[in-house]
Amino acid sequence: MADHDDNPFGRGGMSAGEVRRIATGADPMGTWEQVQADVITSVEALLAELGLSAADLPASLRAAADFPLRVPRSYAQRIAPGDPEDPLLRQVLAAPEEVQPVPGYGPDPLAEAAHTPVPGVLHKYHGRVLLVVTGACAVHCRYCFRRHFPYSEHMPTPERLSRALDWLAQQTDVSEVILSGGDPLSLSDRRLSALIEALAAMPHLKRLRIHSRLPVVIPGRMTPTLQEALTSARWQSVLVLHANHARELSPGLGAELAPLRQAGVTLLNQAVLLRGVNDRLADQVALSEALFASGVLPYYLHQLDRVAGAAHFAVPDQEALALHRALRGRLPGYLVPRLVREVAGDEAKTPLHEAL
Ligand SMILES: *Cc1c(COP(=O)(O)O)cnc(C)c1O
Ligand code: SF4
Numbered sequence: 001m002a003d004h005d006d007n008p009f010g011r012g013g014m015s016a017g018e019v020r021r022i023a024t025g026a027d028p029m030g031t032w033e034q035v036q037a038d039v040i041t042s043v044e045a046l047l048a049e050l051g052l053s054a055a056d057l058p059a060s061l062r063a064a065a066d067f068p069l070r071v072p073r074s075y076a077q078r079i080a081p082g083d084p085e086d087p088l089l090r091q092v093l094a095a096p097e098e099v100q101p102v103p104g105y106g107p108d109p110l111a112e113a114a115h116t117p118v119p120g121v122l123h124k125y126h127g128r129v130l131l132v133v134t135g136a137c138a139v140h141c142r143y144c145f146r147r148h149f150p151y152s153e154h155m156p157t158p159e160r161l162s163r164a165l166d167w168l169a170q171q172t173d174v175s176e177v178i179l180s181g182g183d184p185l186s187l188s189d190r191r192l193s194a195l196i197e198a199l200a201a202m203p204h205l206k207r208l209r210i211h212s213r214l215p216v217v218i219p220g221r222m223t224p225t226l227q228e229a230l231t232s233a234r235w236q237s238v239l240v241l242h243a244n245h246a247r248e249l250s251p252g253l254g255a256e257l258a259p260l261r262q263a264g265v266t267l268l269n270q271a272v273l274l275r276g277v278n279d280r281l282a283d284q285v286a287l288s289e290a291l292f293a294s295g296v297l298p299y300y301l302h303q304l305d306r307v308a309g310a311a312h313f314a315v316p317d318q319e320a321l322a323l324h325r326a327l328r329g330r331l332p333g334y335l336v337p338r339l340v341r342e343v344a345g346d347e348a349k350t351p352l353h354e355a356l
Helices: 016-023 043-049 087-092 158-170 189-200 224-232 253-262 281-293 317-328
Strands: 121-125 128-132 176-180 207-212 236-242 266-272 297-302 338-341
Touching: 016 158, 016 189, 121 158, 128 158, 158 189, 176 189, 189 207, 189 224, 224 236, 224 253, 236 253, 253 266, 266 281, 281 297, 281 317, 317 338
Parallel strands: 128 176, 176 207, 207 236, 236 266, 266 297, 297 338
Antiparallel strands: 121 128
């Protein structure tokens, strides 16, 4: 679990060129994934770990070749052994339905390709820009809307990231930069620190936001160096976690996030509404309660994006609205996430009742 990255900052400073060099990846230091390499990548190994056999599960267990199984052992340990219906297992193990084409489900459901001013940048909404800083994720989630994302075209090579930073430096109407991916926290602390420093040098940027599943999936990811990078920059930071089920939150998460909270980092969560994972009222109540206990507020509950291979996770809109109504009847308003659908071309996430 040790992260051997040293914070290169705060001890004598670096030239802008050096910061840029590290920020964009021209640096031999290892990534978080290399540090945290205890990952299960075969269906057989995962089932063995859980005391399941192929006979317990539907016939086709082959994950799509372009989106292979990937489960860190730290996450596998939170899956209930012997339960083929486990909501965490369902998020990572390919279902046989995955390979069946479903009308309306395609490779790029959000038409992201149309919002790419330069490779590695998504600019859809006023004032916010999303920077794809890596294609790597610690875990492969079967419902992922970027599962067919052409990372090879957008792969943040040093040259591309450098060009993206140059572009961003010119966009004076952008006030918030969002690090995304892949999972941005799969980058090494050294990379992240340099990236954040390079961004902080752009005076028009007021806020930094990171969307990540890593703090949920890999306990220990919030290293002191990362905390320092998130709290020492001149701006306010927002960390949006991605957890879909209460059992995904490790008991130590709250303690790990506490220094961020104390330093004023806003901690939010977004979830995707998933059939068989979190589509019952009790699941949603438990998730909101568990998030709050860890110091995190629910932000969005997304209707599934219609990405090919994920149709079996879809919850019909009317059912989603009824669930959300019931949730409002059970929890204080601040623990009820906004139920939204992303509609290609809309200027923001759309409340589901407006998207019908
Ligand atoms: C979702 C998203 C955002 C952030 O939207 P908020 O409503 O501000 O959370 C920004 N850019 C892109 C491309 C997005 O998909
Ligand atoms: S961590 Fe996020 S980007 Fe990565 S596979 Fe899961 S949902 Fe997709």
